[in-house]
Amino acid sequence: MIDLxxxxxxxxxxxxxxxxxxxxxxxxxxxxxxxxxGWLVACCAAMVVVTAxxxxxxIREQRRRAWVFAADVLITVxxxxxxxxxxxxxxxxxxxxxxxxxWSAAAPLAxxxxxxxxxxxxxxxxxAIASLVMSPTIGxxxxxxxxxxxxxxxxxxxxxxRLRITTREREQMYAVAAGMAERQRLARIVHDGVLQVLxxxxxxxxxxxxxxxxxxxxxxxxxxQLRALxxxxxxxxxxPSAVDVTHTNLSAILDKHASHSxxxxxxxxxxxxxxxxxxxxxAAITEALTNVSKHAGPEAKAWVLLEREGDELIISIRDNGxxxxxxxxxxxxxxxxxxxxxxxxxxxxDLGGTxxxxxxxxxxTEWEFRIPVNA
Amino acid sequence: xxxxxxxxxQIRRRLMIVDDHPMWIEALSGDLExxxxxxxxxxxxxxxxxxxxxxxxxxxLLMDLQIPAPDGATCTEILLEEFPEMLxxxxxxxxxxxxxxxxxxxxxxxxxxxxxxxxELLDGxxxxxxxxxxxxxxxxxxxxxxxxxxxxRAEEHNDTGPALTNRxxxxxxxxxxxxxxxxxxxxxxxxxxxxxxxxxxxLRKLQxxxxxxxxxxxxxxxxxxxxxxxxV
Numbered sequence: 155m156i157d158l159x160x161x162x163x164x165x166x167x168x169x170x171x172x173x174x175x176x177x178x179x180x181x182x183x184x185x186x187x188x189x190x191x192g193w194l195v196a197c198c199a200a201m202v203v204v205t206a207x208x209x210x211x212x213i214r215e216q217r218r219r220a221w222v223f224a225a226d227v228l229i230t231v232x233x234x235x236x237x238x239x240x241x242x243x244x245x246x247x248x249x250x251x252x253x254x255x256x257w258s259a260a261a262p263l264a265x266x267x268x269x270x271x272x273x274x275x276x277x278x279x280x281x282a283i284a285s286l287v288m289s290p291t292i293g294x295x296x297x298x299x300x301x302x303x304x305x306x307x308x309x310x311x312x313x314x315x316r317l318r319i320t321t322r323e324r325e326q327m328y329a330v331a332a333g334m335a336e337r338q339r340l341a342r343i344v345h346d347g348v349l350q351v352l353x354x355x356x357x358x359x360x361x362x363x364x365x366x367x368x369x370x371x372x373x374x375x376x377x378x379q380l381r382a383l384x385x386x387x388x389x390x391x392x393x394p395s396a397v398d399v400t401h402t403n404l405s406a407i408l409d410k411h412a413s414h415s416x417x418x419x420x421x422x423x424x425x426x427x428x429x430x431x432x433x434x435x436x437a438a439i440t441e442a443l444t445n446v447s448k449h450a451g452p453e454a455k456a457w458v459l460l461e462r463e464g465d466e467l468i469i470s471i472r473d474n475g476x477x478x479x480x481x482x483x484x485x486x487x488x489x490x491x492x493x494x495x496x497x498x499x500x501x502x503x504d505l506g507g508t509x510x511x512x513x514x515x516x517x518x519t520e521w522e523f524r525i526p527v528n529a
Numbered sequence: 530x531x532x533x534x535x536x537x538x539q540i541r542r543r544l545m546i547v548d549d550h551p552m553w554i555e556a557l558s559g560d561l562e563x564x565x566x567x568x569x570x571x572x573x574x575x576x577x578x579x580x581x582x583x584x585x586x587x588x589x590l591l592m593d594l595q596i597p598a599p600d601g602a603t604c605t606e607i608l609l610e611e612f613p614e615m616l617x618x619x620x621x622x623x624x625x626x627x628x629x630x631x632x633x634x635x636x637x638x639x640x641x642x643x644x645x646x647x648x649e650l651l652d653g654x655x656x657x658x659x660x661x662x663x664x665x666x667x668x669x670x671x672x673x674x675x676x677x678x679x680x681x682r683a684e685e686h687n688d689t690g691p692a693l694t695n696r697x698x699x700x701x702x703x704x705x706x707x708x709x710x711x712x713x714x715x716x717x718x719x720x721x722x723x724x725x726x727x728x729x730x731x732l733r734k735l736q737x738x739x740x741x742x743x744x745x746x747x748x749x750x751x752x753x754x755x756x757x758x759x760x761v
Contacts, residue, residue, distance in 0.1 A: 346595050349622040350550045353643035357556060360646060374644050377622075405626075419666045419705040421674020422626040457666050457707030461673060464681075472706040520706070 158321050162267045162314065163212040170208065170260040174201050177257040180250065189242025197233055197240060197253040205260075212264060223268055224262040227277045233452040234258060234284040243436040246290050258285070262307045270318075271311030278307035345384055374414040382409035401426035404467070407436050408460055411443055425467070425525060434501050435469070435525060438509070441497040442471045442521050450475020450518065462527070467507075469523040477513045507528055541616060545570040545587035547578040547604065548620075549596045553643070557591070560647055561654060567681060575599035576586045582608050584679045587615070592637070594621040594628045602631040609636040620650070620658040630671050633732070634739040639663025661725065662732045669705035672735060673698070679738065691738040700727040 178198045180186075188194045194365065208226060212219045237253040238246050245251070252258060258281055266274030282300035289296045352373040359370030404427050405420040410417045419423030429436065446456045461468040498521070502509040507525035544566045548554050551573070558568045570585035571629045574579040574597040582590065590608065594601035605617050617637040621627060622644075629640050639662050641653045653663045664672075676693050683689060693701070696717075710724045717724070 253657075346622060347550070350553055350643070353622055354552060354556065356644050357647055378645050381622075417666045417707060419668075419670025420626070421669050421678065422630045423674075423678075455707065457705070459666070459670055459702065459705040461670075461677070461702075463677060470702070470706055472708075474707070 158318060159215065159218070159267065163264075166212070166264055166267055167205075167209050169263070169395070170205050170257070173257040173260055175204050177201060177255050180255055181253065184241075184245055187242075187245055188240060189244075190240050192239040194253060197236075200229065200233060201257055208260075208264065213492075218268060223265050223277075226264060227280055230254065230258050230261040231280055231284045234281065234288055236252055238288055238290070243290075251289055251296075252285065259266075259303050259306065262303065263310055264312035265323035266307045267314050269311075271308045271501070274307040275304060275313040278304045330386065342384070345380060349377055349380060352380070371414050378412040378414075382406070382412060387503075389403075400428070402429045402432035404432055404435065404460060407432055408439070408458055411439065411458060415447075415454065416443060416456045416458065418458050418460075421462060425460060425462055427467070431505060431525075434505055435467075435523070438498050438501045438523060439469065439471060446471075446473040446475060446519070450477075454518070465526055465528070467523075467525040467527055469525070470520065472518060472520040474518045477517045477519050478516050479515060480511065480513060483513060483519075484512060539659045540655065541584075541588035541660075542567050543569045543588040544591065544654070544658070544756075545572070545585060545589070546591045547572045547582075547596060547601065548591075548593040549573045553593075557650070564651055564655070564659075566654070573597070575601070577602045578604045579607060582615075583611070584612060586612070589654070590615055590617045591654065592617055592619050592632065594619060594625060594632065600628065602635070604626040605632040605637050606635040609625060616657050616660060618653060618663060620653075626671055629668065630675060633668065633672070634675075634735060636736050638732075639665070640668045641665055642667070648685050662728050664704050664728050664732075666705045669701050672731060673701050673705060675735065676731075691734050693734070697727050697731050700724055701731060704728065 178201065181194055181198055183189050185194060204226065208222075210491050211222045233254045234252055237251065240253050241251065260283055262274055262278040265277040268274075282303055285300055286292060286296065328345075355373040356370040356377065359366040359373060362369070378502070403424040405425050408418050408420060443458075445456055445457055450456075450473045454473050456473040458471040459468075459472075461470075465524060498509050502523055509524060510522045512522075512525075513518065513519040542562060546554050546558060546568065548571075549558075549699070554571050554573075558571070562568060566589075569587050570581040572581050576597075576599070577600070578592075578596070578601075585647065592601045592605055596604075601621070605619070608615060609617060613636065617632070619632045619637050619640040620643060621629070621640070622642070633640060638657045639653060641650060641663060642665070645653070645665075656663050660699070676691070676698075676751065680692055682685070683691075699717065700713060703716065710721050710728075713724045714721045
C-alpha cells in the first residue's frame with residue numbers, strides 16, 4: 155500500500171516553515187519591546203528545533219508515533235502558556251499576544267493529517283484553551299481565532315479521513331481488477347482447451363456415422379456459442395473507463411447467431427449502435443434466420459454479412475435454401491405469417507431503414523437491410 | 530470451398546504446423562501426410578515456432594493464433610518479414626478478428642476456423658500450398674471492413690487511400706455471403722480464374738498498403754528521434 159501520508163506531511167512541513175518564518179519575523183520586529191528578549195529568542199529557537207524535528211519524524215511512517223504528536227502539541231501549549239511572561243504586559247495588550255503566533259496551528263494540523271478530525275479536534279482544543287486562558291482579555295477577536303483553528307483542524311482532519319478511505323477503496327478495486335484479469339487469463343486457457351476439444355469432436359465425429367454426425371453438430375454449435383461468449387467478456391477489466399456502456403457492439407450480438415449452419419462476417423474492431431437499436435436490428439435478423447430454418451430446407455446454410463458504408467449499416471442475410479417467388483413471400487405475409495411483414499419490414503421502418511428481399515425458386519433468399527447510423 | 534486446383538506441379542509440400550494442442554497437431558498431420566505433405570516441423574509456442582521455422586524452412590506454415598507468447602499473429606509478422614515467400618495459412622479455434630486481420634495484413638494467405646471439416650481444411654491447405662488465397666466468408670467480411678475503414682480514414686485526412694474497384698467489392702461481398710467462386714463466376718459472367726484473381730488482388734493490395742503504412746510509421750518515428758537517416 156502506498157503511504158498516502160508522505161505527500162500530506164511534506165505539504166504540512168511547507169506550511170509549518172512558512173508559519174515559522176512569519177512568527178520569527180514578527181518576534182524580531184518587537185524583540186526590543188519584549189519583557190525578556192532572550193527568552194523570546196529562545197522561543198524562536200524552540201520553533202526552529204520543533205519544525206526541524208517534525209520534518210525528520212513525520213516523513214517516515216514508523217517514526218510517526220503517538221508520543222511525537224503529543225510532544226508537538228505539548229511544546230506548543232507550553233510556549234503559549236509562557237508567552238505572557240516572555241512578552242510582558244506591554245506586548246500582551248496588543249492584538250498578537252503569543253510568542254508563537256500562527257505557528258501554534260501547525261501541531262493540531264499535523265494531528266489532523268495523522269488521525270483525522272476527532273483526535274485533531276482534541277489537539278486544537280488544547281491549543282485553543284491555552285490561548286484563551288493566557289489571553290489577558292477574552293474578546294470576540296481572540297475567540298474567533300480559536301474557533302477558526304478548531305474548524306480548520308476539523309475540516310482538514312475530515313478530508314484526510316475521506317481521502318484515506320477513498321485510497322483504500324481504490325486499492326481494493328485495483329486488487330479485484332487484477333484478480334479478475336488473472337481469472338480471465340486462466341479462463342481463457344481453459345476455454346481455449348475446451349474449444350480445441352470441441353473442434354476435435356466435431357472433426358472426428360463426422361467419420362463415426364449418423365450418431366457421430368449428431369455429436370459433431372452439437373460440438374460445432376457449442377463451440378460457436380463459447381467463442382461468442384468469450385468475445386463478449388473479452389473486455390479489459392483493468393481499464394473500466396474504456397468500456398462503453400452507452401453503445402452495444404453489433405458484431406458481438408451477431409456472433410451469437412453463429413452455428414453449424416450460420417456463418418457470420420463482420421469488420422474487425424467494433425460496430426457500435428445504441429442498445430435499443432441493437433435489440434431491434436437483432437430481432438429483425440433473428441426473424442430472417444428463423445425463416446431460413448423453418449422454410450429453406452434442412453440442409454440450407456445461411457450467411458450474415460455486416461458492413462458499414464459511410465453513415466449506413468448494411469446487413470445481408472443470404473441462404474442457399476429452396477427460395478421461392480417474391481409473390482409467395484408477400485402472400486405469406488398476408489396469410490398471417492406476421493414474421494416477415496411485421497418483424498422485418500416494420501422494424502426496419504422504425505429504424506429509419508429499408509429491407510429488401512430477393513428470391514427465386516431454388517436459388518435461396520437474400521435479405522438486405524440498410525440502416526442509417528449517426529456518423 | 531472445394532475449388533479445383535489447376536496446377537498440381539505448383540504445390541509446395543514441405544509443411545510446418547504451429548499449435549499448442551498436440552492432439553490437434555496429431556490429427557491434422559495424419560490427414561496431411563496421407564495427402565502427400567511432408568511435416569518438417571511442429572511447434573507449440575511462439576518461441577518454438579520462430580526457432581524451428583528458421584531451422585526447418587518450411588514452404589507452408591499452418592499457424593494457430595492463440596499460442597504461448599509471442600502470439601500467432603506476431604509470429605506470422607516476424608516470419609514473413611524474414612521469409613516473404615513462406616505460405617502461411619491461419620487456422621485458429623478462436624475467431625479473434627483483430628489478430629486474424631493482423632496476420633493477414635502481414636501476408637498470411639488465408640484464414641480458416643478449426644471447426645471446418647477435415648475436407649475443407651485439407652482443401653484450404655492444398656490451396657495455400659499452391660499460393661492461392663483462402664478466403665472464407667468471415668475473412669472476406671474482415672477485409673471489406675478494413676478497406677472501408679482505410680478509405681474513411683484517408684477521406685478524413687483529405688488523402689487518397691487504397692481503394693478497391695467496384696468489381697473487387699462486388700466479389701468480396703459475394704464471398705462474404707457464402708457464394709463459392711464457381712457461383713460468383715456464374716453470377717458475374719466471368720471465369721472462375723478471374724474471380725480468383727480478384728481475390729488475390731484484394732489481398733495483395735491490403736498487404737502492400739500495410740507495408741507502406743509500416744514504412745511511413747518507421748519514418749515518422751525516425752524523425753521523432755531526430756535522426757531520419759536511420760530508417761531509409
